[in-house]
Amino acid sequence: MTNRLKAALTIFTLAVLASCTAKGDDPGLEYAPQMYHSVPYEPLTQIKDKDRGEWLSNREDGLGEFYNSNPNNEYEQNVRVPVAGTVRRTSNNVLPYRLGKDDIALAAEIPNPLPDTPEILAEGKRLYELYCDHCHGNGKEAGKVGVVFAGVPSYSSPAQRNLSEGHVFHVITHGIRRMGAHGSQISPEKRWKIVKYVKTLQQQ
Amino acid sequence: MISKNAFTRFMTACMLVCCFLFSGVEVFAQKDQVPTDEAIIKNGESLFKDWGCNTCHAVDRKVVGPALAGVYDRRTLPWIYEFVRNSSKVIASGDPQAVAVYNEFNQLQMPNHDLEDNDILAIMAYVKNTEDNPVVAAEPDPNVGGEVVAEEGAIPSEYVNIIIIGLIVVLLLILLVLAIMIRFMQRYLRDKKELSEDDLEIVEEKFDLVAFIKSPTVIGIVTFLVIALAAKNVIDGLYMVGVQQNYQPEQPIAFSHKIHAGDYEIDCQYCHTGVEIAKSANIPSVNICMNCHSAIKTDSKEIQKLYAAQESGKPIEWVRVHNLPDLAYFNHSQHVNVGQIECQTCHGEIQEMEVVKQFAPLTMGWCIDCHRNTELNTEGNGYYDKLVEMHNKVNGEKNKMKVEDIGGLECSKCHY
Known part of the structure; x- marks a missing residue:
């Protein structure tokens, strides 16, 4: 009898332990969960369930230990969009780019603030390969995504090859025709570097 | 007989009328003004490619802009010249045809092309030539572009399996042969009369399975193995407490890293913009998805969720996969930008994952x-x-x- 009890106990323990490991939708058992979960607002995470972790809660507001969400924000998010018109501080005192989407003729006049150096060109190439080449390919033939997206022009076609650096910068920032705006993904300085490299692709 | 003759005559008459009708149309169409000269067609073809017309137009189907077949019938040639050179001016002038086509194609404006009348006419010649002699698309070669290239020197996994199965079969055959040999030996020895008592006992010995299992040696070995396995499991299990390796939650949108990062080779940073400059790599917002999905797979049920999110402004609540405990600080830029660590070092072969899974134990x-x-x-x-x-x-x-x-x-x- 005792033998059977021992065997059953072992199997039960194994089953319990097996359920501790994470797989699929289950993150597994947490060790000292109070150390895992952030007390301050945690960006890119939000636990809106007020009862989550109630079983070990000693919060003064009586909510669950793991509740982590800001009810004052839109959609109770922990992050929020900067106030409209917010100006980003830059280390090199570059003023923010203020031209709107329709000011493209004006934008074409703006010169590239960066000098022509091999380092900047190399960095521009690297950034081009991160952000542009899946659509624009080598600048002549569309990349893998560009083929599916369709309508990706060659930089060196007569209609494109003489577009100014300011124009290219503006197009990256706000998009043009079917191309989306990439200003939120790429900082102005990086955009100007990419422009430097695109300039060489126009001449190929 | 008579009726057949009448039928034939009627058909001939019909054909004549048809021919006359169509030739009449051709007389008034501008088709005739489009040159058919070989050299001009060649020139038109190279202009069509150099000026990038082919990025937005095809002859036989809509791409981004309308199909060009028959455009010289739909519009007058001066209209075409004007539109190609400065479409916005034509649209602004309120030309009904221009406004209609502008609205039909999502108010997408064709860029200006600084081409002479002759050049545009040459392009028309190329379009007409392609329309009249359609190119039959070649069947894509199934052997090209597939997963043909195996790693050099490595044995493909299917062969490994076959080799192992082959070895097992050989082993079983050897065992069988040995058993048969023992049988023969036993029979041979039994037939011999001059065996001693002890030898006979060995020859006649029957294998007793129950006695064998109940022997202390076997019980000892089995008990040891069971306890050792159980202990290993218990220790492994205890070590996995608090470790979320292999966590693979279902996401609100069935986003596949395999398609995006693997098949289409979109760089990780295109979407995870913070990885070089910030603590966290960032989860892309809908506007980044829309850079491509404004035009790609627009009918898919999953992509419709993006449109809904964009319309309502409600962010998509992706489920966080990597939960580093609050007690530990980790910074992406420090590792990716300064340390030049590949994403795959910590996140595994993410470009192969349909659903993201936590690769590292963290x-x-x-x-x-x-x-x-x-x-x-x-x-x-x-x-x-x-x-x-x-x-x-x-x-x-x-x-x-x-x-x-x-x-x-x-x-x-x-x-x-």
Whole structure:
């Protein structure tokens, strides 16, 4: 009898332990969960369930230990969009780019603030390969995504090859025709570097 | 007989009428003004490609702009010249045809092309030639572009399986042959009369399975194995408490990294914009998805969710996969930008994953292990020159400077 009890106990323990490991939708058992979960607002995470972790809660507001969400924000998010018109501080005192989407003729006049150096060109190439080449390919033939997206022009076609650096910068920032705006993904300085490299692709 | 003749006559008459009708149309169409000269067609073809007409137009189907077949019938040639050179002007003038086509194609304006009348006419000649002699699309070769290339020198996994199965079959055959040999020997020995009592006993011995299982040796071995296995499981299980390796939650949108990062080779940073400059890599917002999905797979049920999110402004609540405990600090830019670590080092073969899974255990031991083994690349960074020199003097040239040598194991680097 005792033998059977021992065997059953072992199997039960194994089953319990097996359920501790994470797989699929289950993150597994947490060790000292109070150390895992952030007390301050945690960006890119939000636990809106007020009862989550109630079983070990000693919060003064009586909510669950793991509740982590800001009810004052839109959609109770922990992050929020900067106030409209917010100006980003830059280390090199570059003023923010203020031209709107329709000011493209004006934008074409703006010169590239960066000098022509091999380092900047190399960095521009690297950034081009991160952000542009899946659509624009080598600048002549569309990349893998560009083929599916369709309508990706060659930089060196007569209609494109003489577009100014300011124009290219503006197009990256706000998009043009079917191309989306990439200003939120790429900082102005990086955009100007990419422009430097695109300039060489126009001449190929 | 008579009726057949009448039918034939009627048909001939019909055909004549048809021919007359169509030829009449051709007389008034501008088709005739489009040259059919070989050289002009050739010139038109190269212009069509050089000026990038083919990026938005095809002859036989809509791409981004309308199909060009028959455009010389739909519009007058001067209209075409004007539109190609400055479409916005034509649209602004309120030309009904121009406005209609502008609205039909999502108010997408064709860029200006500084082409002469002759050049545009040459392009028309090319379009007409292609329309009249359609190119039959070649069947894509199934052998091209597939997963044909196997790693050189490595044995493909299917062969490994076949080899193993073959070996097992050979072993079983050997066992069978041995059993048959024993049988024969027994029978041969039994037939011999001059065997002693002891020998006979051995020959006649029957294998008793129950006695064998109940023998203390077997019970001992089996008990030991069971306990050892159980203990290993228990210890492994205890070590996995608090480790979320293999966590693979279902996401609100069935986004596949395999398609995006693998098949289409979109760089990780295109969407995870913070990875080089910030603590967290960032989850892309809908506007980044829309850069491509404004036009790609617009009918898919999953992509419709993006449109809904964009319309309502309600962010998509992706389920966080990697939950580093609050007690540990980790910074992406420090590793990706400064340390030049590949994303795959910690996230696994993410470009193969349909649903993202936590690849690394994210335990402290795992962090420390990497900090102990990773050599520093200080090339081009003068800050480290002297340090590297001193390190090499003390530890010898062979022991390269590792992360641990510049404080990679300090408690307060990650815990504060």
